[in-house]
Amino acid sequence: MLSCKDVTYLASKSLDAPLTLRQRWGMRLHLLFCRLCRRYVRNLRFIEQVLRRARGGKLECFSAHGKLSEEARERIQHALQDKNQS
Amino acid sequence: MTSNRTNPTEWVDLYGDALYRYVMARLHDELLAEDLVQETLLAGLKARDRFAGNSSEKTWLIGILKHKIVDHFRKSSRETVQDVDDAMISRAADSCFDKQGRWRIDAGHWSRPDKALEQDQLWAVMAECVERLPPRLSRLFALREIDGLPSDEICEVLNISTTNNLWVMLSRMRLQLRNCLDSHWFGQHGS
Numbered sequence A: 001m002l003s004c005k006d007v008t009y010l011a012s013k014s015l016d017a018p019l020t021l022r023q024r025w026g027m028r029l030h031l032l033f034c035r036l037c038r039r040y041v042r043n044l045r046f047i048e049q050v051l052r053r054a055r056g057g058k059l060e061c062f063s064a065h066g067k068l069s070e071e072a073r074e075r076i077q078h079a080l081q082d083k084n085q086s
Numbered sequence B: 001m002t003s004n005r006t007n008p009t010e011w012v013d014l015y016g017d018a019l020y021r022y023v024m025a026r027l028h029d030e031l032l033a034e035d036l037v038q039e040t041l042l043a044g045l046k047a048r049d050r051f052a053g054n055s056s057e058k059t060w061l062i063g064i065l066k067h068k069i070v071d072h073f074r075k076s077s078r079e080t081v082q083d084v085d086d087a088m089i090s091r092a093a094d095s096c097f098d099k100q101g102r103w104r105i106d107a108g109h110w111s112r113p114d115k116a117l118e119q120d121q122l123w124a125v126m127a128e129c130v131e132r133l134p135p136r137l138s139r140l141f142a143l144r145e146i147d148g149l150p151s152d153e154i155c156e157v158l159n160i161s162t163t164n165n166l167w168v169m170l171s172r173m174r175l176q177l178r179n180c181l182d183s184h185w186f187g188q189h190g191s
Helices: A004-013 A021-033 A035-056 A070-085 B008-027 B030-046 B057-079 B082-094 B116-132 B135-146 B151-158 B163-189
Strands: none
Touching (some): A004 A035, A004 B163, A021 A035, A035 B163, A070 B008, B008 B057, B008 B135, B030 B057, B057 B151, B082 B163, B116 B163
16 A cells, blocks of 8 residues: 555656556555545645746746846946957 | 847846846846856857847846756756655655545645735745745746747756656655645735
């Protein structure tokens, strides 16, 4: 019988690679009896959905904060100008 | 001369912020992000003759930046000892289960965010949770969840010895994300 820890691992793996038949059945059986693991599987699916939506949108939405500082802007500008002239 | 090209002196204004955001989404380090943007623009300047002009200049520069980020990941996955990191990550994951592998923690009920505003807030919490991941897991997040790199490439870049180890690390990353979201988002919003 699979433990919750095993099921956590398999639930994640199933997002990246196909599970064996044995793993699938083991997981299904465990989920039948385990409320906490059912919840975990639902949570992972939810996270996947949010990420998929983010990937479909603009790349920038993966970043919360967003501007080069004034100092960096100036420094990079100078570096570019130096190189451009040389 | 293709019309897609602009004068490099305009690059900081035109692309600086977009490139900066692109890096920050993947490695959450302001100084490093600034350095990589600078390196990218200088590399772009040097290789300008090779820019074919069949993509937009921005896409081309982001392509250069992408390589620089992966190179940085590759380098830091080799020069520092990963064992300590990995041991900490494994302890954090193990602490969620008892000796028999049963859950020691529960999660609240996760309700779907229904308003756009709520979705934005959820997104902000998600970004925060990713930022809190240990460096190795946040790199893994960037390569897998943002860029969708194939498993063998991720293993090579992050110096992960087997695909099985990759599955284990991904599983620990998702477990940490789930727990973080549960306490910082659903802890307040769930019923």
